[in-house]
Amino acid sequence: MLNMTMTSRSSRRRGARLERGISLVELMVGLTVGLMVTAGAISLFASNVSQSRRVVANARVEQDLRNIADLITRDLRRAGYWGNAINGTLAVGAAAAAASNPYASVAPASSPTDGQIVYSFSRGAEDDAKSDAETFGFRRNADDGTVEMQTSNGTWKKLNDPNYTTITSLSLNDASPDTIPLGYRCPTNCSPGSAGCPEVKVRRYDLVLTGRSVLDSTVVRTLRTSVRLRNDEMSGKCPA
Structure with a gap:
């Protein structure tokens, strides 16, 4: 009988403890751990979104x-x-006298703020005169950060969308090697360096473009490439 009474009292004490639930300290610890996990998840998500945005930009x-x-x-x-x-x-x-090439001139941009290249080539009407329809070029529009292409004299077309990329510089620098003397090919020999002696210039230019993302201003890229013109520039003539 005594054992049954002690067992009954022990059961009531255990039941009372179970009915009390969790304490305030336990609740605060649980909330803190939950907030830390949630904050970590949000931080990881934000980092992934930012990284993805940067990759796309x-x-x-x-x-x-x-x-x-x-x-x-x-x-x-x-x-x-x-x-x-x-x-x-x-x-x-x-x-x-030999005729001069009316399309020979290439006017590269002198600085990134100028950002304009002007040149010409024949489009089939061989009248030995450059027309407006045979004048071409590229330029950087500083107002909206685009690069524009001149399809004919005075007509410009945009090449990039300023809502995504801003072109901050466009430059073309003459990187042509030294001219090659051709006087030895003349019927009457013309010594290299002599005034008016024929020579040829192999034309090559270094193109540099820099752009910045509108979506992420920290994304700035520069592209450099070399352009070798197919038509060399001739000058001078053989002596009579």
């Missing part, structure tokens, strides 16, 4: 720079093309 800037550079390279290589180039090497008659 970086890819967009690099793609825009590459597209612009490829277009400039392909078009600029045609600078100086002249269908009647033979007229620049021959002169018929004792008093005649």
